[in-house]
Amino acid sequence: MPKVLISDQLSPAAVQIFRERGVLVDIKTGLSKDELKSTIANYDGLAIRSATKVTADVLAEAKNLKVIGRAGIGVDNVDIPAATAHGVVVMNTPHGNAITTAEHAVAMMFALAREIPAANASTQAGKWEKNRFMGVELTGKTLGIIGCGNIGSIVADRAKGLRMKVVAYDPYLSPERAIELGVEKLDLADLFRRADVITLHTPLTPQTKNIIDAAALEKMKKGVRIINCARGGLIDETALKAALESGHVAGAALDVFDVEPAKENLLFGHDRLVATPHLGASTTEAQENVALQVAEQMADYLMSGAITNAINMPSISADDATRMKPWIKLSEQLGLFAGQLTETSIASVEILYEGDVGEMNIKALTQAALAGLLKPALSDVNMVNAPVIAKDRGIAVSEVRRPQQGVYDSYIQLTVTSERQTRSVAGTIFANGVPRIINVKGIPTDAELSSHMLYVTNEDKPGFIGKLGTVLGDAKVNIASFNLGRNAPGADAIALVSVDGPVPDTVLEHIRAIPLVKQAKALRF
Numbered sequence: 052m053p054k055v056l057i058s059d060q061l062s063p064a065a066v067q068i069f070r071e072r073g074v075l076v077d078i079k080t081g082l083s084k085d086e087l088k089s090t091i092a093n094y095d096g097l098a099i100r101s102a103t104k105v106t107a108d109v110l111a112e113a114k115n116l117k118v119i120g121r122a123g124i125g126v127d128n129v130d131i132p133a134a135t136a137h138g139v140v141v142m143n144t145p146h147g148n149a150i151t152t153a154e155h156a157v158a159m160m161f162a163l164a165r166e167i168p169a170a171n172a173s174t175q176a177g178k179w180e181k182n183r184f185m186g187v188e189l190t191g192k193t194l195g196i197i198g199c200g201n202i203g204s205i206v207a208d209r210a211k212g213l214r215m216k217v218v219a220y221d222p223y224l225s226p227e228r229a230i231e232l233g234v235e236k237l238d239l240a241d242l243f244r245r246a247d248v249i250t251l252h253t254p255l256t257p258q259t260k261n262i263i264d265a266a267a268l269e270k271m272k273k274g275v276r277i278i279n280c281a282r283g284g285l286i287d288e289t290a291l292k293a294a295l296e297s298g299h300v301a302g303a304a305l306d307v308f309d310v311e312p313a314k315e316n317l318l319f320g321h322d323r324l325v326a327t328p329h330l331g332a333s334t335t336e337a338q339e340n341v342a343l344q345v346a347e348q349m350a351d352y353l354m355s356g357a358i359t360n361a362i363n364m365p366s367i368s369a370d371d372a373t374r375m376k377p378w379i380k381l382s383e384q385l386g387l388f389a390g391q392l393t394e395t396s397i398a399s400v401e402i403l404y405e406g407d408v409g410e411m412n413i414k415a416l417t418q419a420a421l422a423g424l425l426k427p428a429l430s431d432v433n434m435v436n437a438p439v440i441a442k443d444r445g446i447a448v449s450e451v452r453r454p455q456q457g458v459y460d461s462y463i464q465l466t467v468t469s470e471r472q473t474r475s476v477a478g479t480i481f482a483n484g485v486p487r488i489i490n491v492k493g494i495p496t497d498a499e500l501s502s503h504m505l506y507v508t509n510e511d512k513p514g515f516i517g518k519l520g521t522v523l524g525d526a527k528v529n530i531a532s533f534n535l536g537r538n539a540p541g542a543d544a545i546a547l548v549s550v551d552g553p554v555p556d557t558v559l560e561h562i563r564a565i566p567l568v569k570q571a572k573a574l575r576f
Contacts, residue, residue, distance in 0.1 A: 053117075053353040055096035058082055058103045061122060062339050065098070065346035072350040088112045096120065096349050099128070107133035118142060118352050120345040123332060131363055141362040142348050145436050146201060147341035148332035153205035155331045156250050156280040159304035162325045163248075163276045164189050166302075169322060190214045195246025197262065198253030198281065199224045199234065200443045206250060207234050218242055221253075221444065222428055225398050226470075228445025236396075243270040248278065254429055255282035265290035274301040280331045283307040288318055295323050306331050362433050375411055378463070381478050381486035382416040383434075384500050384576055385465040386423025388476050388488070391574050392506065393424075395470040399447040400424065403477075406461030409452035417450055420465055462489060494545050496536035501549040504574040510567040511537045511544040518565045519546065526558045543569075 054075040057066065061078075069076045079090070084104065091097065091113045098120045099105065105119060110133045119129055121143040134141050162168055165186035173180050194210045196203045199219040207217045217234040220242045229236040237245070239262075249271070253259050263277065264287040277300060279286055288309055294300040295318075304325040308316055311329060318324050332338070344360075351357040358364050382402075402420055404413050421437035432440055441448055455461070464477035477490040488498045492508075505523075509515050516535075523530060529551040537544035554573040562571040 053095040054093065055098055055349060055353070056091070056094040057098045058087065059098075059100035059122075061098060061100070061346070062342040064339070065122075065342040068343060068346040069350055072354055074350050074353055084109065091116060096353055098122065098345055098349060101125065101128055103128065105129040105134070110134055110137050110139065113137065113139065118349050120349040122338075122341040122345040123148065126362055135363045140352060140358060140364045142345065142352070142358075142360050143362060144341040144344040144348070145360060146439070147344050148334075148337040149201045150205060151334045151337035152280055152331040153202050153209065153252075154334075155306060155327075156202075156206050156252070156278055157209050159278045159280060159306065159325060159327070160189065160194075160248055160250065160276070163278070163302040163304050168325050189248070192216070192247040193218060193245055195220070195237075195242040195249040196234070197221075197239070197242070197249065197251045199229075199232065200252065200440060202281075203250075203252035204232055204443065206252060207232050215248075218245060222394075222396050223425065223440075223444040223446065225396055225445035227398075228443075231445065239267075240270060243267055244272070246275065247272065248276045250278040251281045251285050253281060253285065255284045256428065258428060260284055261287045263287065263291070265293070268294045268299065271299070273299050276300070276302045276304070278304045280306040283309045283311060288316070292318055292321070295321055360436065364434070375415060377480045377484045377486060378408055378411065378416055379419045381480060382419035382463060382465075383423035384486055385463060385476050385478050385488075386420040387426060387576055388423075388491075388500070388574065389465055389467045389474060390424040390427045392474065392572060393467055393469050397424070397444070397446050397467055397469050399449070399468045400441070401449045401451065401466040401468075403451045403453070403464040403466070404461075405453050405457070405464070406455040406459065408461040408463060409454075413450055413452070416463065417448065420463075421448065424465075424467065459489065464490070488547065491536065491545050491547075492543075494536040494538055494543065496534055496545060496547060498534035498547040499532070499549075500576045501531060502576055503550050503553055504576065505546070505548040505550060505554050505562075506570075506572050506574055507546040507548070507562065507568060508570045509544055509546070509565075510569070511539075511541050512567050515544075515565065515567050516546075519548075519562060522558065522561045522565065523548075523550070526555065526561070528552070528554060528558060 052073055052075050055069055057078045060080055066076050088109050092115060095115055096118045100122050107130045116139050118140045124143055124145045126143055129141055131141055166184045170184040193216045196207055196219040199221040210217050211233055218237050219234045220237055220239045224236055262285050268290055291303055302323040306327045307329055348359045402417055418434040418437055421441050422432050422434045425432045425437055425440055459479050462477055462479040464475055466475040474492055478486055478488045481487055485499055531549040531551055534547040559571050
């Protein structure tokens with residue numbers, strides 16, 4: 052019988068689920084790292100919350116471990132690459148605490164508007180400072196939501212019930228979904244300019260790091276109130292402190308901080324700050340929900356091989372895994388290719404499966420393509436939750452199967468329609484099992500994708516290749532392979548260049564300055 056270690060506090064009902072499904076359970080909470088390392092080899096599964104740190108050296112001792120289940124959404128305490136390298140599936144429960152987090156953001160908004168924490172402290176200190184605490188009404192105010200996915204959309208719904216006007220910034224929110232939610236979609240600068248209250252509900256990615264910085268704060272209304280119940284690092288805390296002290300920001304309510312646990316912080320002690328210790332998911336209902344969900348998911352995997360809400364594995368059967376592996380990789384790379392080139396909100400995605408690949412479990416392939424497509428903007432997206440995220444953002448996804456019609460036995464074509472354009476990219480698997488790109492925007496090519504690539508579109512005129520090679524050579528960027536394609540002589544052309552390392556932004560600017568170049572972008576795979 053499989054055996055699971057529960058190393059953080061979980062509901063007794065979760066323990067019962069394991070036992071009812073034939074899984075042995077040991078409960079050992081509060082283990083030190085050395086204690087966890089010495090015992091982890093005895094278990095097939097590890098159920099955790101946020102306290103247990105599953106590091107690479109812990110995983111090195113986990114000789115029999117098959118699955119880690121995180122009761123909650125964040126997996127920062129699990130070394131995902133190390134788990135993958137050791138063949139360990141990592142699962143989470145991405146939607147169990149959405150309502151709780153949204154409600155906490157609304158509670159923080161009220162606390163700011165009516166200065167409840169300061170008024171409470173004053174009154175309990177024996178003061179009666181009725182005239183000191185002059186709040187503001189939320190009715191009629193404009194709430195700006197940055198990130199209108201699952202949690203953000205719940206906040207929008209609650210805010211409309213408060214008779215607030217709701218505006219939202221989210222690159223993946225389609226106009227149709229915005230209408231359905233009853234929110235006005237804005238770009239970030241307009242949201243900063245119009246919002247009376249701003250609340251953050253976006254993951255922390257390189258693109259969203261310090262999304263509220265000094266420049267952003269300057270664009271906001273005087274007297275704006277800011278709430279962050281998402282992730283530390285979305286707000287430049289130094290810039291926020293200066294804006295609070297100047298009075299430009301009337302108040303801030305933070306549940307998350309750059310460094311946690313936040314035993315000290317430069318914002319602490321400010322009379323217009325409301326702070327809570329990362330309580331977004333801390334309700335009885337949410338904790339119970341995520342505990343039950345993770346127990347069910349882990350038991351299903353250990354007893355039947357079913358995979359649900361996996362961070363690092365697709366939802367496919369064991370029999371299909373070997374045959375589908377290269378096609379899954381191709382699907383994700385096609386998505387990554389398109390996602391890194393798409394800078395406006397996506398309206399629809401069509402995935403064409405031609406030939407034998409259409410007879411496979413295309414649901415898993417579609418999930419892989421969507422995960423790749425959304426990953427550049429959403430760091431926590433995976434093959435399982437990608438369809439849900441796409442649906443939350445109103446992205447229409449369609450799949451087409453058809454018999455072989457061209458020269459390739461099988462291929463996959465991904466077509467993405469955004470606010471500005473429609474772009475397609477196609478690929479296939481050669482006999483050596485390596486994915487290759489065979490068509491971009493209708494232009495034939497033949498390129499194996501590498502970790503670092505340069506994508507250039509240009510007019511097909513003499514001199515371009517030499518100038519591009521000179522720019523890269525002068526910058527000491529080594530070319531590993533160079534693949535070209537064009538519609539017709541003198542028409543549009545593309546270059547896919549594999550290089551040995553990242554292409555610096557300064558080099559990209561020099562490439563874009565080459566005559567005939569229409570677009571140049573560095574890609575990562």
